[in-house]
Amino acid sequence: VASEPTPAQHAEPTPIRRPRADQARLVADVLRHQIHAGGYPDGLPAEADLGRDFFVSRNAVREALATLKDEGLIDRGPRTGTHVAIRKYDHGLDALTGLKETFKGYGEIRNEVRATMTVPAPPSVANRLALSPGEPVVFIERLRYLGDLPLSLDMTYLAPDVGDAVVAHSLETNDIFALIEQVTGQRLGNASLAVEAVPADAHSAAILQVPDGAAVLLLERLTHLADGRPVDLEYIRMRGDRITLRDNLIRRE
Amino acid sequence: VASEPTPAQHAEPTPIRRPRADQARLVADVLRHQIHAGGYPDGLPAEADLGRDFFVSRNAVREALATLKDEGLIDRGPRTGTHVAIRKYDHGLDALTGLKETFKGYGEIRNEVRATMTVPAPPSVANRLALSPGEPVVFIERLRYLGDLPLSLDMTYLAPDVGDAVVAHSLETNDIFALIEQVTGQRLGNASLAVEAVPADAHSAAILQVPDGAAVLLLERLTHLADGRPVDLEYIRMRGDRITLRDNLIRRE
Numbered sequence: 001v002a003s004e005p006t007p008a009q010h011a012e013p014t015p016i017r018r019p020r021a022d023q024a025r026l027v028a029d030v031l032r033h034q035i036h037a038g039g040y041p042d043g044l045p046a047e048a049d050l051g052r053d054f055f056v057s058r059n060a061v062r063e064a065l066a067t068l069k070d071e072g073l074i075d076r077g078p079r080t081g082t083h084v085a086i087r088k089y090d091h092g093l094d095a096l097t098g099l100k101e102t103f104k105g106y107g108e109i110r111n112e113v114r115a116t117m118t119v120p121a122p123p124s125v126a127n128r129l130a131l132s133p134g135e136p137v138v139f140i141e142r143l144r145y146l147g148d149l150p151l152s153l154d155m156t157y158l159a160p161d162v163g164d165a166v167v168a169h170s171l172e173t174n175d176i177f178a179l180i181e182q183v184t185g186q187r188l189g190n191a192s193l194a195v196e197a198v199p200a201d202a203h204s205a206a207i208l209q210v211p212d213g214a215a216v217l218l219l220e221r222l223t224h225l226a227d228g229r230p231v232d233l234e235y236i237r238m239r240g241d242r243i244t245l246r247d248n249l250i251r252r253e
Numbered sequence: 254v255a256s257e258p259t260p261a262q263h264a265e266p267t268p269i270r271r272p273r274a275d276q277a278r279l280v281a282d283v284l285r286h287q288i289h290a291g292g293y294p295d296g297l298p299a300e301a302d303l304g305r306d307f308f309v310s311r312n313a314v315r316e317a318l319a320t321l322k323d324e325g326l327i328d329r330g331p332r333t334g335t336h337v338a339i340r341k342y343d344h345g346l347d348a349l350t351g352l353k354e355t356f357k358g359y360g361e362i363r364n365e366v367r368a369t370m371t372v373p374a375p376p377s378v379a380n381r382l383a384l385s386p387g388e389p390v391v392f393i394e395r396l397r398y399l400g401d402l403p404l405s406l407d408m409t410y411l412a413p414d415v416g417d418a419v420v421a422h423s424l425e426t427n428d429i430f431a432l433i434e435q436v437t438g439q440r441l442g443n444a445s446l447a448v449e450a451v452p453a454d455a456h457s458a459a460i461l462q463v464p465d466g467a468a469v470l471l472l473e474r475l476t477h478l479a480d481g482r483p484v485d486l487e488y489i490r491m492r493g494d495r496i497t498l499r500d501n502l503i504r505r506e
Contacts, residue, residue: 021455021456022367022368022394022456024456025408025454025456025457026375026392026408026488027375028454029408029473029488030375030377030378033377033447033473034377036447037377039377053375053376053386054375055372055373055375055387067454070452070454071451071452088449093346093448093500093502095502095503095504095505096502096503096504096505097505114275115275119308120308122279122280122283122306122307122308123306124283124286124287124290124292125283133306134308139279141275155278155279155282187504188504189503189504190501190502190503190504191501191502191504192499192500192501192502193499193500193501193502194286194289194497194498194499195346195448195470195497195498195499195500196341196470196493196496196497196498197450197451197468197469197470197491197493198324198450198468198493199323199324199467199468199493201278201281201320201323202274203274203275203277203278204278213466214452215450215451215452215467215468215469215493216450216468217448217449217450220282220286221502226504235279235282238450240449240450240451240452240468243449244447244448244449245447245448245449246445246446246447246448247346247445247446247448247500248443248444248445248446249346249348249349249443249444249445249446249474250348250349250442250443251348251349251440251441251442251443251444251479252348252349252350
């Protein structure tokens, strides 16, 4: 086993040695994966051991650990060593599921309902829900906890008939998806999803208990009933330090 | 058309009026969607008009526009009004495609190859590529541009036989996916994907030309050949202000 990187045989352009910052990024990426996969329950190895595992200098290891600390993923102390500080939770994109269904194996999802009201639909909300601008829509804002941990801030616009029926039920302990299926007597069909990484605005940051400008996942999801009618438009802010979205992609012929 | 929000009929708990910060967030979310959908090519409407469209106060509109300006999505000037500053590009998650294939309709993808080399595989990279720790893997780092715009920083580990053959070809203008299929004579099969929102470390930020700590999408993608062999492990950092991931989700029976 070589202890130094060697250039690829057929590389073009001319191969270069990686500067330390690049090595540090690579180490951080791989450690991040291992932490998310549940590795290191008893703490991370010492810097020297990590350097040996990754074939990089101890300084590169130190930089990598600093990056992971900035992300809030690990804690470091002179006596205590390096420990995993935060557990991330997987949210699958392979199927259309509510948070409570998704996190069944992790613990109880609890919703703090911050607002339920009827508002006139802004033009583009109306457009996506196949309503006329200004028609009433039911707006629901929920802060969603896994145990005591705030995970996501969800703002939901529902078509008025569906929304009126949904808000007659308890939103604290039920997924809106489950309630929609219950009140309409129909299964959901499909949803179009957009995922972005955005800095948390001051207000969302305070509610989600993250620093101003922290990286959050913003999901915009428009969900249709099985009969194709769009009934549920959501804007979901998930804590970037807590949630990993997972998907399986197939190569098309 | 009501000009003020009215409480939902069956709401529980007691409906509340939205504070301005909430209204501003809603307006920002909806405007963000419209901008991404290509709306407002000639600039955004005046604050007063937006307030009327969204049934909110002018102060709420002003806050919403400040959020979008912080995200780098719009420019505002006293004479010039409010304009869309940045175009976002869609990257579909519905199929396994390279960036060049994905952005065919938008323009030319060009790759700046920052490194190609053979390195001993760190343990967890080896594990995912079904190699032994320390076995050589081919490492490639590319900064990917759409025209003059840096979009993503990709670090790729390839199984050694595949990697040696891939780096014999031009990486500047080809997707690695296309090259893998060319050199193996096999189609790709499927890939597992993890998506996270992370703050850009100082080094990645400099390369991607974004501020330190800016929100970036970090994709970890492990791609298999059609025969099931894992050959390509990538860590991809996409500029959060430039890329939207899109997917279509189906409700499972």
